[in-house]
Amino acid sequence: MQTLLQTLADRRGDLLTALWQHLGISLTALVLAMVIAIPLAIWAVRRPKWAEGLLQLTSVLQTIPSLALLGLLIPLVGIGTVPAVIALVIYALLPIFQNTYLGIAEIDPSIEEAADAFAMSRMRKLFKVELPIALPQIIAGIRTALVLIIGTATLAALIGAGGLGTFIMLGIDRNDTPLLLIGAISSALLAILLSALVRWFQTAKPRQALVMFGVIVALLGGGGAYSVYANRVETVTIAGKLGSEPDILINMYKELIEAQDKHVKVTLKPNFGKTTFLYSALKNDQIDIYPEFTGSVLETLVKGQNPKRMTAKQTYQLAQKRLRQQADMRLLKPMRYNNTYALAVTAQFQREHHLKTISDLNRVEGLLKPGMTLEFIDRNDGLKGLKKAYGLDVTAKSMEPALRYEAISKGRINLVDAYATDSELRQYNLKLLKDDQHFFPTYQGAPLMKASFAGQHPQIVRALNKLAGQISETDMQEMNYEVNVQKRSAAKVARAYLVKHHLLTTGAE
Missing domain, CATH: 3.40.190.120 (Osmoprotection protein (prox); domain 2)
Structure with a gap:
């Protein structure tokens, strides 16, 4: 328990950021699902054949594994928040559509006849009779969808959308139970809290409900507006793969770039996902730089047959050449260690x-x-x-x-x-x-960016090239040990190395 509380205290800033991201993704998906499913269900009430088909369709959509769905969406809309929200909307359609449809379709026919006897128009009967009667069942569907969304939204961390899933993925990757518990417990508490809030909306007076809804919209909108305001100046976004090592490297990049130019603002996106996710984000200008490995470039990112038993220098030169020719990317000079x-x-x-x-x-x-x-x-x-x-x-x-x-x-x-x-x-x-057949390629780490970005930011290239030929395999393993086992922050470990090896002129931490 003491370790959990200490981790919570150390990570409170990260937790608040993750909570806000999770809340924003979840509520956006819920509102969009309601806007789609509720009108569609109302339309389908008078069309039973269409209703049956739509129920089957939404049921089938919900059976698609979430990772498979995200994988299908990435080629279409890239990575980040957009595919995460689309996937969550798809999963939320069934409970909202089904409950809205059944809530209206199962109204006692005598009540419908009474409304017709008073010569109510279709719209008046809908808003004065049908929706009020069906409201408890509609709210129940919304609550079910909300809990489903919040639980599934933890997977957004796999594609760079952030949220509480970041803590869960970190906990699994680093075998860190406190981080895992923080992510899981926070997600569960958020689901309980928002479910209770939806239930309160059902019983609250219209004016109170309207005021609360307005406050929520203002908070979410204000956060978005502030984000736009804060990003008026050019920022450099650096992302890293899952794990302690990329986290350490991107913090080194940040320190070196900001030391080189005090006017540059660096934003870090740690634990952004796997190789193909980051490469896609780089191509689509969602990030500016990320640490990649020479061997990964040749085996995963570019096309062409690779000669056997290449030296580290030959591997880098071939990776750099193919990136330039096939993707107009630039791989800077690599570090010394071979993370093969x-x-x-x-x-x-x-x-x-x-x-x-x-x-x-x-x-x-x-x-x-x-x-x-x-x-x-x-x-x-x-x-x-x-x-x-x-x-x-x-x-x-x-x-x-x-x-x-x-x-x-x-x-x-x-x-x-x-x-x-x-x-x-x-x-x-x-x-x-020992790899006595020399089967495994060389994997030296180096910053990867678009060639156009490198051309526009020569000072960033100079700053990052200070790491060229630096960091031995022993150094990197020791830094990983400090983060994973000794629980030091990646930022502090990165800064300590740079100061110790005179790559930063500022004082130590």
Whole structure:
């Protein structure tokens, strides 16, 4: 409990930002779903065949897995808030449409006949008779949709839309239970609070409800207006992938850029998502810079056959050339460390079976119980290619990055994929096996940006190039350890390194 409270105190600013993002996404989606579903249900009441088809359609839409839906939307509308809101609207349609339709369709026919006897027009009967009677059921549908939206909105963090899901993803990635609990509990409390608020609207007097609605709209609108005002000056937006290492790097970028030019405002978007999400955001001008790896560029972002056994310099030069030719992007000079893929086992398993290289795994193939990330399993420079290169016949369980380390520490698996700078290698005393066939490409980190942005901001290029050739694999693993295990903030760890290595002229923290 003490650790949870301390984490909450340290992260209160981030939590307020995430709460505001989550609230904005959720309420926007709810209002849009109501605007679509309620009129559609009213229209369908007099058209039973259409109503049945619409009920089936909204039911089918709700069965689409949320990750699949987000994946389908990204090529159409990019990443960030827009696809998140669209997905949430789609999930909210069924309860609102169904409850509105049934609430009106199931009104006692004698009441409808009485309204007709008084010669009420269609609209007058709707607003004076049908909607008031159906209102409790409509409100129930809205409450159901709201709870569904708030729970599902945690996935918005996967595509750079922020929200409370950021805490949950961080908690999973860093095996940090307090962060996970903060995200989950906050999401649950928000759902309970807003559900109670919707119920209050149902019983409140019209004037009170109108005033409260106006306050909510003013708050949301005011936040949006302030955001527009605050962004009148040019800002540089830097994003990072999930994990401590990208978080450390983007904080270094921020420090170096702001030290170079005091008039530049840098906005950070940590834990923005996976490689393809950030690359899409960069192409669509949603971000300006993010840290990428030379090997990832060649394997994931550009087209072309890659020669085998390239040196680190050759890998960088080829990645830079293809980015320039195929996407008009610029990859700045890389850092020293090579955060390549690797295979790791426990120190005990290594000793028992005298393992030094990946080739040695052939001798113990029948004893292997691999647990690996889904991305590694599916990549040609991952398990697919590795099995061919080393003649291995193994099947790996797919696991979340942090969970595979926990599983190997408890003996549930005995072989994992890893990155050379993972802090968990030190934390769990894991041993890397030498890539004796030189299968894995070089993965050196470097800032990626559009060529046009680099041309317009030479001072930013100069600032970031100070990291060229800096940071060893030991340095990076130690910094990851400080963030993941010792729970220091990425910003403080980044600043301490820059000051220690004289890359910042300002004093230490």
